[in-house]
Amino acid sequence: MPADPDVATGPGPGWLRYALVAVAILYFWGLGRESLHKLFGTPMDPPGKVLRPFNFFVQASSLFPGADAYSIEARLEAWSCASNSWVPLDPRPYFQIETDDKESRLQRLSYFYPRYPEDRVVMHALDDYIRDKHATGVDDGVTGTIGGIRLYKWERKIPEPGEPAIHYEFDPFAPVPANEHKDQFYTKLSDRKARCGTR
Numbered sequence: 001m002p003a004d005p006d007v008a009t010g011p012g013p014g015w016l017r018y019a020l021v022a023v024a025i026l027y028f029w030g031l032g033r034e035s036l037h038k039l040f041g042t043p044m045d046p047p048g049k050v051l052r053p054f055n056f057f058v059q060a061s062s063l064f065p066g067a068d069a070y071s072i073e074a075r076l077e078a079w080s081c082a083s084n085s086w087v088p089l090d091p092r093p094y095f096q097i098e099t100d101d102k103e104s105r106l107q108r109l110s111y112f113y114p115r116y117p118e119d120r121v122v123m124h125a126l127d128d129y130i131r132d133k134h135a136t137g138v139d140d141g142v143t144g145t146i147g148g149i150r151l152y153k154w155e156r157k158i159p160e161p162g163e164p165a166i167h168y169e170f171d172p173f174a175p176v177p178a179n180e181h182k183d184q185f186y187t188k189l190s191d192r193k194a195r196c197g198t199r
Contacts, residue, residue, distance in 0.1 A: 030058030046116060071166060073102075073154040074110030075176065078134070078146040079187060081196035086150055090141045090172045094133060100170045110151060114184040123151070123185040131195075141173065147195040148187020155180050 010017040037044040047055040077086040095105040113119045
């Protein structure tokens, strides 16, 4: 039966309009899902490989569910073959976009990648990249051969309202208190020894 000419209808045949309604319902369910889990404090499993691209487009409603309690900064250290110890490494020669602020590629990489087991591929690629480029004589504050890297977060408590704010200034060699140091990735000891030619 043809539609009444005085009644507005959507584009396409009826089955297409119903399909669009179903897609819209799924989309709005995806928008609210993570926010509701956070609201009620219930755990939520991370999306699998298939759903991760779709999940990216439905996280808008949970980007800022609450105020941050910590200021987080990514740091890099290199394993010095000469001293057999971790030493601070300046990441700026390796990540030359927005080198001194939170939009540095290192800060973004640290935020997004070391979360799931499959992200280890990215971390090992970072390890190879730093070691290969260091070997070319990059001025990163570390001398001699390096056997690997350690990526960690510096988590500083954000001052309470009314307290003096922390002025952000990136200094890759500033000391980090042990209780604010959170490891994200480090090259295995066996790999570091093999690369340094030690036992």
